[in-house]
Amino acid sequence: MGEVDPAFIQELEHRPELYPIESEGIPVIDLSPIIHKTIEDPSAIEGLVKEIGSACKEWGFFQVINHGVPLSLRQKLEEVSRMFFAQSLEDKRKVSRNETSATGYYDTEHTKNVRDWKEVFDFVAKEPTFLPVNSDEHDEQVTQWTNPSPQYPPNFSVIIQEYIEEVEKLAYKLLELIALSLGLEAKRFEEFFIKDQTSFIRLNHYPSCPYPHLALGVGRHKDPGALTILAQDEVEGLEVKHKADQKWIRVKPTQDAYIINVGDIIQVWSNDVYESVEHRVMVNSEKERFSIPFFFFPAHDSEIKPLEELINEQNLAKYRPYKWGKFLIHRRDTNFQKLNVENLQIYHYKIA
Ligand SMILES: O=C(O)CCC(=O)C(=O)O
Ligand SMILES: [Fe+2]
Numbered sequence: 001m002g003e004v005d006p007a008f009i010q011e012l013e014h015r016p017e018l019y020p021i022e023s024e025g026i027p028v029i030d031l032s033p034i035i036h037k038t039i040e041d042p043s044a045i046e047g048l049v050k051e052i053g054s055a056c057k058e059w060g061f062f063q064v065i066n067h068g069v070p071l072s073l074r075q076k077l078e079e080v081s082r083m084f085f086a087q088s089l090e091d092k093r094k095v096s097r098n099e100t101s102a103t104g105y106y107d108t109e110h111t112k113n114v115r116d117w118k119e120v121f122d123f124v125a126k127e128p129t130f131l132p133v134n135s136d137e138h139d140e141q142v143t144q145w146t147n148p149s150p151q152y153p154p155n156f157s158v159i160i161q162e163y164i165e166e167v168e169k170l171a172y173k174l175l176e177l178i179a180l181s182l183g184l185e186a187k188r189f190e191e192f193f194i195k196d197q198t199s200f201i202r203l204n205h206y207p208s209c210p211y212p213h214l215a216l217g218v219g220r221h222k223d224p225g226a227l228t229i230l231a232q233d234e235v236e237g238l239e240v241k242h243k244a245d246q247k248w249i250r251v252k253p254t255q256d257a258y259i260i261n262v263g264d265i266i267q268v269w270s271n272d273v274y275e276s277v278e279h280r281v282m283v284n285s286e287k288e289r290f291s292i293p294f295f296f297f298p299a300h301d302s303e304i305k306p307l308e309e310l311i312n313e314q315n316l317a318k319y320r321p322y323k324w325g326k327f328l329i330h331r332r333d334t335n336f337q338k339l340n341v342e343n344l345q346i347y348h349y350k351i352a
Contacts, residue, residue: 007115008215014114015056016282018213020239020250020310027055027062028254034173035068038144039186045177052174053181060277061240063257068173069166071256074231074292077163077203081290083153085205086123089323095148097122102332104148104199110345111219116285118217123147123157125164125199131300135330137323142300164201164294167229171199171296174260176225182270184309189226189269190297198328199225204291206237209283217289222345223263224331225297230259235289236278241278248280264346268319271306276346320349 010016029052033045042049053064085092097106105118128144150156172193176186193199206217217237232238232253239248240261251259264276285290298304305321327344334343 005115006116006209007110008211010214010216014112014216014220015213016216016239016280017248020248020282022250022252023294025242025249026059026344027051028257029055029062029064030066031064031068031173031273032066034177035066039180042180042186045180049177049180052177056178056181056274058243059240060243060275061251061259061261061279063254064170064174064250065254065257067170067258069170069258073159073163073166074256077160077292078231078233078290080153080156080159081121081203081205081292083341084156084203084271085119085290086178087095087152091152092119095121095150101148101165102145111216111221114216114219116218117209117215117279118204119206121203123160123164123201125168125201126197127292129198129200130196130325131198131327132323132329134327135333137326137339146307160201162306164199167201167294168199168296170258171227171229171294174229175296178227178262178266178274182273182307182310185223185306188307188309192226192302193296196299196301198297198300198325199295200297201292201294204289204293205290206281206283206291208286208288210285212285214284217283220278220280222276222278223261223293223295224265224327224346225263225295226265227263227296228259228261229294229296230261231292232259233290235284236283237284237289238291239280239282243275243277247256250282259311263295265324268304268346268349269307269310271310271315271318273310291321298326300328316351318351319346320351322346322349 055183092105095104097104133141133143163316179188238251267276302324330344
């Protein structure tokens, strides 16, 4: 990734500001009232549910503390992630993503047709993960994704799996809070995930970049799934588009906090009550940066559409239903090549 390849250069209007606005506004929410407890009496957590609801409405992003994921586990994962990426390119490519396995290492992702200044390692949460063979709506064939087994660092896969188990508990708790904040049953969303969720974890490495004013670690995008639970290290870089004024706001790293954002699926389920917010990652000329998002994705055969409880004659469904697995495969297929068209987005299902 040493020399500047025009593939990395952002169009003028999308280039980052070198002196961005720091986030004071992005809410930090304390989850201690629900961690290690089952939510039996919703009235006891009314305040928390309100906080989550307003954060989802105003920002689509928030940070959580006292979230129940052991810090030691996160630190272990951060350490092996650094060890993995510190290897030679040749060694990393031994566990490359390829035609049959979409998990593993790669460094050629494009966002909005511009190459990202990053390398990643993807690992599915459930093995095997069932997904459609292709994005053709009429083809019902399903394939199975499994994870690679890197020999180095020692215990890499075991540490990732242990971490996923903990972060998944947090994901279910957050879904319950979001459901309650929309006036739904706490477990309303569970059925989409309990069997055959397609979630995955991504280890991101953003090497230092001599052209931080031209390139981005990840170009502007919205996350397609239900929720993203992100661990960022102490090097800042994540920027979020503030809904109120459309300005890019930098998310200040808070030790041991997770950054949560609502993805496209929650936007559709909520019929636009909550919106999936655009974000991007800046790179840095001096420091490399690491981050670890967990993408909480439902089963591939889930039909995504506005929930019946949230629509009525005055408030009609704003989206046509779509199949999650087909959507995901379509997106994956287009993120690895430069195309002349924009990739699939939920607004393509919008009812005019
Ligand atoms: O690295 C980050 O802070 C965010 C990465 C991200 O937005 C993504 O991978 O979807
Ligand atoms: Fe993202």
